Each structure stands twice: as structure tokens, then as C-alpha cells.
Amino acid sequence: MDMENKTSRAVSSLESESKGIIANRLNAKIEPGESNLTSETSTCAEELWAKILDSLAIELNNKQAFMTWLAPTKAVKYENGTLVVSVPNGFFIEWIEQYYRPIIEETIRKIVQEPIKVKLQANESKTIGILEANTKSGVGIRPDASKLQARYTFDNFIVGESNRLAYAACRAVAETPAKTYNPLFIYGGVGLGKTHLLQAIGNHAKKVNSNLKIYYIPAENLFIELIQAIERGNTISFKDKYRSQDILLIDDIHYLIGKERLQEEIFHIFNYLHSAARQIVFTSDRPPYEIPTIEDRLASRLQQGLVVDIQPPDIETRIAILRKKAEAEGFELRQEIAYLIAKRVRTNIRILEGCLIRLMAIQSIEAKPLTIEQVERAISALIPNTNNITPETITEKTAEEFKITINQIKGQSRTKTQTQARQVAMYLMRKHLGLSLKEIGLYFGKKDHTTVLHAIKKVEDMRTLDQEFASLLNRITMRINRA
Numbered sequence: 001m002d003m004e005n006k007t008s009r010a011v012s013s014l015e016s017e018s019k020g021i022i023a024n025r026l027n028a029k030i031e032p033g034e035s036n037l038t039s040e041t042s043t044c045a046e047e048l049w050a051k052i053l054d055s056l057a058i059e060l061n062n063k064q065a066f067m068t069w070l071a072p073t074k075a076v077k078y079e080n081g082t083l084v085v086s087v088p089n090g091f092f093i094e095w096i097e098q099y100y101r102p103i104i105e106e107t108i109r110k111i112v113q114e115p116i117k118v119k120l121q122a123n124e125s126k127t128i129g130i131l132e133a134n135t136k137s138g139v140g141i142r143p144d145a146s147k148l149q150a151r152y153t154f155d156n157f158i159v160g161e162s163n164r165l166a167y168a169a170c171r172a173v174a175e176t177p178a179k180t181y182n183p184l185f186i187y188g189g190v191g192l193g194k195t196h197l198l199q200a201i202g203n204h205a206k207k208v209n210s211n212l213k214i215y216y217i218p219a220e221n222l223f224i225e226l227i228q229a230i231e232r233g234n235t236i237s238f239k240d241k242y243r244s245q246d247i248l249l250i251d252d253i254h255y256l257i258g259k260e261r262l263q264e265e266i267f268h269i270f271n272y273l274h275s276a277a278r279q280i281v282f283t284s285d286r287p288p289y290e291i292p293t294i295e296d297r298l299a300s301r302l303q304q305g306l307v308v309d310i311q312p313p314d315i316e317t318r319i320a321i322l323r324k325k326a327e328a329e330g331f332e333l334r335q336e337i338a339y340l341i342a343k344r345v346r347t348n349i350r351i352l353e354g355c356l357i358r359l360m361a362i363q364s365i366e367a368k369p370l371t372i373e374q375v376e377r378a379i380s381a382l383i384p385n386t387n388n389i390t391p392e393t394i395t396e397k398t399a400e401e402f403k404i405t406i407n408q409i410k411g412q413s414r415t416k417t418q419t420q421a422r423q424v425a426m427y428l429m430r431k432h433l434g435l436s437l438k439e440i441g442l443y444f445g446k447k448d449h450t451t452v453l454h455a456i457k458k459v460e461d462m463r464t465l466d467q468e469f470a471s472l473l474n475r476i477t478m479r480i481n482r483a
Contacts, residue, residue: 045083048112049075055107056100069096073120082117093120094190094350102474102481148206148216152199158324160317163193166308170197170281174204177212177247177279181306183270185253187284188310191348194283197310198249201281205247214247219255223262230261242269246278253282253302254291257464267298274301290457292465312434318342318352325353331360337375344379346434355379389480391429391443397479398425401472410444423455428476430456 053073057066069092076084087093096104097120108116154174159167166188172180186194202214217225229238242248248269256263273280284291287309288302313321319342326333337359345352359378363370392406399406402421409421422444429435429443430452437449444452462469 045075045078048078048083048116049073049085051111052104052107055111056103059103059107069100076121078116081115082119084119084121086121086123088123090122093122094348095354096120098348098351102477105471105474106478148199148202148214150203152196153203154200156324156328157193157196157200158313158317158321160313160320162311162313162317163197166197166310169306169308170201171204173279173281174201175208177205178277182274182277183280183282183302183305185282185284185288185302185305185307186310187287187307189285189312189347191350191352192310192312193349194310195251198251198281198283202247202249205279212246213244214249215242215245216249216251218251219253219262222250222266223255223259226262226265239265239269243272245273247281248273248278249281251283252285254284254286256294256298257291258293260295263295263298267295267301270298270301274304286457286460290461292461311436312347313349315339315342315346318345318349321349321352322356325356326360329360331356331363334369336372337370340372340375341379347431389432391433391435391440394428394432394480395425398428398476400479401476412445423459424473424476426452426455427459428473428480432477432480 053070056070060066060070072088072092073096074086076086078084087096104118108118154167154171157167166186169181169184170186173182173184186197188194199216202216205212206214226235226238229235250266253266256266270280282302287307288294288299291299319338322338322341323333326338333356341352341355341359345355355378359370359375362374362378366374395406395409398421399409402409402417402424404418404421408418409425411418413419426440426444429440430437435443437452440452441447441449459473463473464470
């Protein structure tokens with residue numbers, strides 16, 4: 001279907017359809033226990049997504065952003081209340097989740113009466129998205145997802161105050177595995193360099209001692225391997241594989257949430273490797289004691305060695321990252337452009353680099369140096385402008401959603417509603433403004449940074465475990481973006 005035509009459809013065509021018709025048609029196509037949906041069902045999914053895109057094109061009022069991020073998407077199937085949407089790659093998933101998820105969910109609520117979830121799936125991988133453990137053919141693992149990638153090294157990792165301790169710990173582990181920090185647990189937000197450091201450990205250790213058996217794997221893939229081993233009745237080989245490693249690197253260990261069998265297996269693997277003086281390194285988006293539903297005995301093991309965090313980089317580090325990336329690509333990055341990008345992208349290194357790649361492409365097409373106006377337009381098409389968002393804006397919109405006053409949020413009251421609103425505001429200031437824990441604490445009356453960290457992690461956990469709470473966050477985010 002031509003995406004350009006979609007953008008020009010009238011709003012009246014959206015309103016002329018009954019809101020529940022498409023959802024009813026979709027549900028009617030799915031038989032109980034059916035995993036391979038019919039082509040007719042796929043067609044219905046495409047109809048629904050096309051309708052959603054029509055509305056989004058109007059709501060966004062930004063044709064370039066729509067054509068860049070939403071037009072390339074395609075509905076794959078509808079199953080068990082979830083609409084699976086294909087996007088070109090994993091970077092699209094991250095970008096859409098961060099910047100367009102709220103407006104997508106709001107648009108769905110307007111169009112369809114039934115609750116429908118949207119799951120993004122990358123074309124490059126059939127396993128990014130929904131894990132269908134009941135498919136007869138078994139579950140596939142992302143190609144090369146469990147292999148060390150040579151591009152991740154210590155030499156091309158930019159060190160700043162936000163990651164200096166984590167970098168030093170990783171370097172020490174790579175030089176002398178199981179001699180210094182074992183286990184090593186690294187935590188921090190999305191796109192801050194955890195995977196880079198984890199794989200750099202493996203690459204450097206292999207260079208120091210080529211005889212070492214080193215294995216890197218995301219926790220999601222570890223779970224898939226375990227499922228396959230159970231289905232084949234071959235868990236012994238699964239255990240032997242991991243117990244034979246000299247260095248085991250497990251990424252995104254927070255994926256353990258709610259997976260008791262996987263927790264049990266990792267607990268036993270950990271005990272075996274640790275007692276044999278083998279190195280284990282984990283990464284997560286939160287510290288071990290804040291991973292919900294994790295067994296106490298495993299949480300205790302994860303904290304047994306060194307636990308270090310990575311904070312969002314300061315503007316100087318962000319500029320250094322951009323200059324390093326530009327140098328590697330042979331791109332001459334002017335200081336004022338580097339500053340402009342770094343000022344707008346505060347908390348995610350992958351998005352920071354994504355902006356640079358887009359600007360490189362524009363300059364290549366134009367065949368002349370970029371102007372500041374071009375840079376501003378290009379960045380605005382990709383990232384909502386947060387320059388007009390302030391702590392006061394976030395506090396005001398959070399108060400509106402909770403139906404309380406700004407003074408009540410900033411006050412000392414410990415009622416459930418006011419405490420939760422305060423925690424949400426702290427979380428949103430961290431997410432949208434990239435404020436430090438200290439800055440947020442000062443805004444809320446000189447609260448200790450540990451109080452702020454606890455609030456942020458609590459909101460993150462509730463967002464993961466409570467769909468209604470996640471919707472509340474989305475509504476507040478939309479209020480903020482429209483301010």
C-alpha cells in the first residue's frame with residue numbers, strides 16, 4: 001500500500017467506520033490454539049494498522065517524521081489481543097518505543113474499543129518481539145546474537161565520569177579473569193554502553209589469552225536455548241555447554257523476571273563456575289536487589305562480587321562520543337553541530353550515534369557541508385524537542401493526571417497518591433530531561449539521591465509489571481509533549 005496516499009486520507013474516513021468492527025473481525029479469525037494465522041487474518045491486521053497509520057499521519061503533523069519512522073512499518077498478524085508490527089530493524093524498535101509509543105496507544109484507543117497491544121518486531125530477527133514457546137517448529141535464536149563482535153573494544157569506548165568505574169572494572173576483569181571482581185555486575189539505562197563493555201571484556205581477554213573459552217549471550221537467548229533443551233529432553237548438554245566456559249558474559253539479566261526455571265539454571269551454572277574460579281559478568285537495567293520476582297539466593301549471588309552502575313553521559317562525554325564516531329566514519333564533524341546533537345540527545349548513546357548517521361547521509365546526498373538550519377530540521381524530525389520541557393512542566397502535567405496540586409507533589413506528604421505522583425515526576429525528569437539524581441533531589445526539597453533512585457526504579461518496575469500504570473505514564477507523557 002502506498003504510504004504517501006495514506007498520509008492524505010481525510011479524518012472523516014476514520015470516523016465513518018464503527019470503532020469495534022476491525023477488532024471483532026480480527027478476533028473472529030483466530031481459532032483456539034491456532035498459532036499459524038491465515039492470510040485472511042493477516043489482511044485484517046493490515047487493515048487495522050493502515051487505519052492507525054492514517055490517524056497517526058494526521059496526529060503527528062510532521063510528514064518527515066512519519067515517513068521516516070512509521071511509514072516503513074507493516075502489520076504481520078493479530079493474535080491473542082496483540083497486533084504484531086514489523087519494522088526494518090532493532091533501532092526502529094527502540095526509537096518508536098521511546099518517542100511514538102504513547103501516541104500509538106492513544107490512537108488505538110480512539111479507533112478500537114477492545115484493548116489491543118502492539119508488539120514491534122524487527123525484520124532482521126524473527127525472535128525480537130513475541131516469544132512463541134508453543135510453536136511446533138521451536139524458537140529460533142537471532143543470528144550471531146551470541147557471538148562476540150569485534151567492533152566492541154576498550155579502545156573505542158569513550159570514558160567519562162559517568163562510566164569510569166565500570167570501565168576500570170571491566171578492564172581489570174579482562175586482564176585477569178576471576179582474580180579481581182567475580183562476579184561483575186554492570187547496570188544502567190538503555191543505550192549507555194553496557195553491551196559494549198561486556199563484549200569488550202570478551203574481545204580483550206581473548207587477545208590476552210587465545211586459549212580461553214569465552215561465551216557471550218543475551219539472557220533472552222539463554223532462555224530460548226533452555227526451552228529448546230527441555231523440548232528435546234537434552235538439558236544435560238545445555239548445562240555442560242555453560243559449565244565449560246572460562247568466561248561467561250550474560251547480557252540483560254533482568255530478562256529473568258518471572259522465569260523461575262531460568263533463574264534456577266543460572267543459579268546452578270553460577271555456583272559451578274564460581275567454585276571453579278571462572279569469570280562471570282552480568283549486565284542489567286537495574287541493580288540485583290531491584291529486579292522483581294528474582295529469588296533471594298540468586299540475587300545474593302549476583303551481588304557477591306562488584307556491582308557498578310553507568311549513568312547517562314555528561315555533555316562533554318556525549319560530544320567526545322560523536323567526534324569519535326565521526327572520525328571512525330571519516331566524517332568531518334563541526335564543533336557547533338556536535339554540540340547541537342549532544343544538547344538534544346542526553347540519555348541514549350545509540351540514539352546519539354543514530355542522529356549522526358542521519359546527518360552524514362543528508363550531507364552525502366546534498367554533496368555540500370550541512371547548515372545549522374539543516375541540522376535543526378533533521379534532528380527535529382527524529383527527536384521531539386525537549387527544550388520547552390522543564391521540571392515545572394513535568395510536575396504540572398503529572399499533578400493534572402493525578403488530580404492533585406503542584407504543591408502536593410513537591411511537599412512532604414506520604415499519602416499513596418501524592419507519593420506515587422512524586423515518584424512518577426522524578427522518573428519522567430530523569431527520562432525526558434536527563435537530570436542527575438542530585439538535581440532531581442534538589443528540585444524536590446533536597447531529597448537524598450538514594451531516595452530519587454528508589455523512586456525511579458520503583459516506577460520502572462511498575463511500568464513493566466502493571467499495564468494500567470504503563471498507560472498512565474503514557475498519558476502523562478502525551479500531556480508533556482503537547483505542553
